[in-house]
Amino acid sequence: MAYQLLQRLCTAQLPAEIVQQADIDKLQLLCRWGLVEADIPLAMPERGGHCYVGHAIVMRVTPQGRAAAKRNTRALPDGVIVRTARRQSAPSPFL
Numbered sequence: 001m002a003y004q005l006l007q008r009l010c011t012a013q014l015p016a017e018i019v020q021q022a023d024i025d026k027l028q029l030l031c032r033w034g035l036v037e038a039d040i041p042l043a044m045p046e047r048g049g050h051c052y053v054g055h056a057i058v059m060r061v062t063p064q065g066r067a068a069a070k071r072n073t074r075a076l077p078d079g080v081i082v083r084t085a086r087r088q089s090a091p092s093p094f095l
Helices: 002-009 021-033 065-068
Strands: 016-018 036-038 043-046 049-050 056-061 073-076 079-084
Touching: 002 021, 002 056, 002 065, 016 021, 021 036, 021 056, 036 043, 056 065
Parallel strands: none
Antiparallel strands: 016 056, 036 056, 043 049, 073 079
């Protein structure tokens, strides 16, 4: 998931090089959402998908990215991320 990559980037020494094609796809989403700033290589069409020409370089995690990584999330073993719901207090019967 993209948020797992974001959490890894928050603790990584930057600038960081991203080599895996799947991680570059996730990084592209994080950039689009304004959570990181990175140089993404060009994507070339390939049978059944695309292939990046080169590696991506992450320059920084934005303040919004750090806040998103710190939110109450936990990763499940199969890679699914579930956000812990905040408890809402019941309305007071005395109001």
